[in-house]
Amino acid sequence: MVADEIRRVILDILSxxxxxxxxxxxxxxxxxxxxxxxxxxxxxxxxxxxxxQYRVQIPEEDYEHLASMAGTISYLEPLLKxxxxxx
Amino acid sequence: xxxxVDERIVLxxxxxxxxxxxxxGEFRExxxxxxxxxxxxxxxxxxxxLAGVCDFDALAHQGRREVRRGTRSGSIAIYCxxxxxxxxxxxxxxxxxxxxxxxxxxxxxxxxxxxNEIHEISQYDYDxxxxxxxxNPRTVANNPAGEVTLNLxxxxxxxxxxxxxxxxxxxxxxxxxxxxxxxxxxxxCGGVSESIHxxxxxxxxxxxxxxxxxxxxxxxxxxxxxxxxxxxxAEGGAICTLERLPxxxxxxxxxxxxxxxxxxxxxxxxFVLPDAGRQAECMRxxxxxxxxxxDDIDIxxxxxxxxxxxxxxxxxxxxxxxxxxxxxxxNNTKSFIGHAMGAxxxxxxxxxxxxxxxxxxxxxxxxxxxxxxxxLSQIVANAPRxxxxxxxILNNSFxxxxxxxxxxxxxxxxxx
Numbered sequence: 001m002v003a004d005e006i007r008r009v010i011l012d013i014l015s016x017x018x019x020x021x022x023x024x025x026x027x028x029x030x031x032x033x034x035x036x037x038x039x040x041x042x043x044x045x046x047x048x049x050x051x052x053q054y055r056v057q058i059p060e061e062d063y064e065h066l067a068s069m070a071g072t073i074s075y076l077e078p079l080l081k082x083x084x085x086x087x
Numbered sequence: 088x089x090x091x092v093d094e095r096i097v098l099x100x101x102x103x104x105x106x107x108x109x110x111x112g113e114f115r116e117x118x119x120x121x122x123x124x125x126x127x128x129x130x131x132x133x134x135x136x137l138a139g140v141c142d143f144d145a146l147a148h149q150g151r152r153e154v155r156r157g158t159r160s161g162s163i164a165i166y167c168x169x170x171x172x173x174x175x176x177x178x179x180x181x182x183x184x185x186x187x188x189x190x191x192x193x194x195x196x197x198x199x200x201x202x203n204e205i206h207e208i209s210q211y212d213y214d215x216x217x218x219x220x221x222x223n224p225r226t227v228a229n230n231p232a233g234e235v236t237l238n239l240x241x242x243x244x245x246x247x248x249x250x251x252x253x254x255x256x257x258x259x260x261x262x263x264x265x266x267x268x269x270x271x272x273x274x275x276c277g278g279v280s281e282s283i284h285x286x287x288x289x290x291x292x293x294x295x296x297x298x299x300x301x302x303x304x305x306x307x308x309x310x311x312x313x314x315x316x317x318x319x320x321a322e323g324g325a326i327c328t329l330e331r332l333p334x335x336x337x338x339x340x341x342x343x344x345x346x347x348x349x350x351x352x353x354x355x356x357x358f359v360l361p362d363a364g365r366q367a368e369c370m371r372x373x374x375x376x377x378x379x380x381x382d383d384i385d386i387x388x389x390x391x392x393x394x395x396x397x398x399x400x401x402x403x404x405x406x407x408x409x410x411x412x413x414x415x416x417x418n419n420t421k422s423f424i425g426h427a428m429g430a431x432x433x434x435x436x437x438x439x440x441x442x443x444x445x446x447x448x449x450x451x452x453x454x455x456x457x458x459x460x461x462x463l464s465q466i467v468a469n470a471p472r473x474x475x476x477x478x479x480i481l482n483n484s485f486x487x488x489x490x491x492x493x494x495x496x497x498x499x500x501x502x503x
Contacts, residue, residue: 019151041156044220052217 005085006073013049017042028069050076054083091331095347096263097499099340100175100328101437102167106139106321106424110170114434115441117423118449119471123305124424125319131206131286133293137304138283139321139425149238158225159199159281159322161234163430164191167326168235168275175328175340177273179239188271189232189245190261191326192254192278194428194486196247197226198285231279243271251486252390253351254278255325255432256494260349262329272334277326277437280428284322288428292318295359297394299425308426309453310391310419311398311461318392319425325433336501343440344480344496348377354489361397366404366491370481373493374408381409383479384495386448387417387465388435390483392426401483402461415465416448416472423452432484436494439480443498446477 001009011023018036025035032038046066050056056079058066065075101111106124108114117124128138145154145162148169154162168189172179179187204222211217224230232245244265250257255278262274282288292298299317301307308319327343335342350372354362374381387405391398409415420435421427427434442448454468477498484492 016155017152019155037152041220041224048217048219052211057216 001080001083001085003073003077006076006080007069009086010046010069010072013046017045026069031067032069033067054080056080091267091269094267095332095345096266096329097332097335097345098327098343098440098496099330099335100171100177101325101343101440102170102172102174103323103325103434103437104141104143104163104166105323105427105434106141109143111437111441114438118420118438119447121450121452121469122423123452124321125304125307127304128283130283130289131202133286133289136289137299137301137307137319139319139323139427140283141322153238156221157234158230159284160193160196160231160279163281163322163324164231164235164279164326165238167277167279167324168239171275171326171328172239177328179241182273184240185242186272187241188243188262188265188274189235189241190248190258190265190274190276191232192248192250192256192258192429192433193228193231194251194254194280194282195288196228196230198287199281200225202285202287235275241275250492251488251490252392252426252428252431253484253486253490253492254429255434255436256349256482256484256492257351258433259327259329259346259436259494260351260492263346263349266329266331272330274329275326276329277324278429278431278433279324280322280430282322282428283320288320292320299393306453308393308422310389310393310422310451311402311458311463311466312393312454313456313458315393315395315398315458317394321425321427323424323427323430323434325430325437327437342499344443345499346494347497348373348379348495349493350376351490351492354491356489359487361400361485362489363400363403363407365489366401366483366485367407369491369493370404370408370483373481373495377495379479382412384409384415384481385474385477386439386442386480387415388439388480388482389417389419390432390485391419392421398458399460401485402463405463411464413465414475416467416474417463417465418448418467419451422454432482432492435484436480436482436496439482440496442474442477442480446474448472448474
């Protein structure tokens with residue numbers, strides 16, 4: 001997957017975690033928590049969905065890289081480079 | 088600290104989700120018109136079973152995120168609590184919410200989520216790293232009551248009362264007791280059940296030979312009938328607001344009835360088989376506490392679940408306490424909706440409350456051939472019965488491990 005595909009995957013996960021939120025204006029460089037009502041359990045949902053869908057095991061010390069969309073994409077790009085995009 | 092020990096406790100609001108109605112008005116109409124809520128239902132691993140299934144709007148009082156994060160029993164409880172508070176004409180924003188308590192009876196909790204998670208990890212070769220972080224907050228025993236406090240911003244005490252199928256009454260009893268202790272000024276209480284979402288409860292009843300089957304789902308739940316063959320599992324909830332009488336009068340509340348007596352006891356005899364002697368003792372204890380005699384009861388809302396021995400034992404207990412007095416009306420709500428477990432006792436009580444106004448005892452449906460071993464002449468069979476008097480309702484609710492609960496509600500009269 002390339003950056004755009006990873007972004008779509010994360011948006012898909014976020015839309016399931018936050019079904020009532022409008023994600024169209026999400027700014028990639030701004031932390032998720034400053035734009036969405038996202039608590040620690042929601043954040044763990046992102047980690048869990050990545051684990052289930054792509055078997056990506058993200059260690060707790062790396063969670064800080066997932067604070068924003070841009071950070072998440074940068075972190076996941078090398079891990080998912082050989083994974084086929086689902087969309 | 089003020090003493091409220093002798094205060095009268097009144098019921099001022101009702102919210103419910105039943106397989107045959109999502110408000111007291113709808114529920115009552117279904118009960119008076121013989122409308123069942125039992126349908127064919129698919130459950131994991133077992134396929135087709137029968138169940139009482141609710142269709143209330145979970146999004147009426149929750150966002151989709153909240154529904155997703157919580158449990159089915161939490162959603163049922165939130166819906167019922169909101170409806171009860173609104174029905175009572177209460178605005179919680181105007182109240183001291185640290186003086187509000189939530190007390191909900193449950194038969195079981197956590198089986199649904201545990202089964203879901205085991206199913207989920209089975210899709211990943213039982214890799215426990217995909218076990219949900221939501222599992223613990225969803226399965227703690229206080230979950231449905233806790234979800235109500237989160238949703239409504241209630242900061243007083245909250246508890247679930249694990250009391251098997253006697254739990255609906257237990258919620259009301261806990262609420263009344265904490266009002267009298269002065270621990271709370273408003274009790275949001277009753278019972279809830281999500282049990283149709285766990286295959287285990289169906290499978291266990293089936294293994295026990297106690298799961299109902301019938302080609303017509305609406306005829307499957309048939310307490311007291313000679314051809315009964317077991318329980319129809321249902322989901323649902325009923326929650327009431329209880330207040331001390333002076334508080335209710337001061338705000339001009341509509342009063343559905345007054346809780347004048349209650350009792351709980353234990354058989355101490357068997358894991359599953361009921362005990363008529365202890366059930367009779369429980370009814371007598373509630374009557375004594377209410378300061379009335381068996382002859383004062385007009386409607387007896389029975390617990391009978393359509394199991395072979397359970398119905399016989401309850402009839403034996405009712406005969407022992409009430410004799411053959413013909414003016415007693417014995418009815419049964421499970422014949423309409425199945426057995427709503429922790430919600431059963433609560434739904435069964437509130438569905439009878441309108442009788443204080445309309446003087447009608449709703450029926451027990453599906454009673455085509457009364458089992459001679461049940462042999463109660465006072466059962467209101469298949470059609471509602473008009474009553475000469477509707478002053479007192481006694482609500483039976485019994486459960487596994489020999490737990491019995493009885494609540495007596497009196498038609499409200501300001502002078503007692």
